[in-house]
Amino acid sequence: MASFHTEYTPLEAIPKLRTELRDSFASGLTLPPAFRIQQLRQLARMCQENKDLMADALAEDLAKPRIEVLSVEVGAIIHRALHAAEQVPEWTRPEKIEVDTPWQKEWDTRLYRFPKGVVLIIAPWNYPLILSLQPLFAAIAAGCCVVLKLSEVAPHYASLLTRLLPQYLDSRAYRIVNGGVPEVTKVLELQWDHIFYTGNGAIARIISAAAAKHLTPLTLELGGKSPVIVDPASDLTLAARRVLYGKFNNAGQICVCPDYVLIPAAAKPKFIAALQDAYKEWFPNGSLESADFASIVNPTHHARLKGLLDRTKGRIVMGGRVGEDKNGRMVRMExxxxxxxxxxxxxxxxxxxxxxxxxxxxRDVDEAIEFVRARPHPLVLHAFTQDDDVRRKVLLHTTSGNLVFNDTFMHLAVSELPFGGVGESGYGRQFNKWSFDLFSYERSYVDIPPHVEPGLSHRYPPYDERAMTIMTAATRMKIPTDEVSGGGLEELF
Known part of the structure; x- marks a missing residue:
């Protein structure tokens, strides 16, 4: 991973860039569904035709194994962009809304979904490709113009995308800003119609404060400590393999990574032994030099992680070694x-x-649940159990953005379910139509025909008893008794 620095966007160019995109949006360039479909296909084409270059760039930035890049990032974007292109006609179709009130039946009531406008996407370094292009294709599908702020911590990818994007997408609508703190600070001084940020809570607070000055809506994809609860009656060997797989991806540098394990004492020795067995099977010579295991992104993050190992009072039972990459930088960790x-x-x-x-x-699963409840809401809560009572307890007595039983990481492959955090782990939902909805707003449409005027005449003064009777009818609605059946907690499971 050679030292590399992509060219930063001049500060004075950033406001001009935003103005150009606002003009493009005002012109209606991105509104037609046909334009959006063509751009989505171009995005998929860019990834497909340049997949090797993208894998090379991420190998330079993070030493990412090629299979991780092509499957988890490039392949996912191609699949989801093409799916969005197929769905754009359906997602953008006006919806006829049927009203229940009899005297409104002749009104023309519809719901339109329109793009919010010019949006800002701030991407992180850990999965720089999918976490920049996933919100990008959603914004394209919604009909927005986009400024994409790429992470300076993944410079090879940033340089490559800066070169490729204008070759495939319309530069009148989609632009890139590169840089560090001064550039992102300049970007946040401007007004946007939506901001999508993926990263950590500390930076999210800065972005939220900047957005508040313009009342800009936000999507925050954060992280936090995502726990694993292990029921001692579950298959401990399978649980260990699946937990280790979740921790192994990108060397644990992912927001949905299992952060820690809560397990009763009786089950712990077998679980740890199964972790050790899986590690020996996957990395016979250890993960430190393995080409199948990613590096830490840079020496700064490596030093932070090494510091945690130095300060822990726990006992290292697997791994623990650190090392250098081919350029002599301390960025490898077992x-x-x-x-x-x-x-x-x-x-x-x-x-x-x-x-x-x-x-x-x-002590038991109940104590694990209390441990999780006492802490900020995680992005993902993982639990390993085959007991429906345990599933019910975890579901009803914890709060998390996502809840996954009996696996880790793989829930990201289910595009039909929404993904996002709650509380400290962020807010907003994405994947498929949820992503489209993030960058759209629902616009109500009502057309009240002239011929219904006689039925509305009571609204005009001077008011009489007839007007009072009609216009205050809701105050006399019958309220049901409090005797109800069903609807207990069992209905939620």
Missing amino acids: LTVVDGVREDDALMEGEIFGPILPILEV
């Missing part, structure tokens, strides 16, 4: 498991965002 971690340990101070998995001992 897939590591730490046992005996307590809630006040250094590893529990914040999101780990790296290949370290703490194991915390709990």
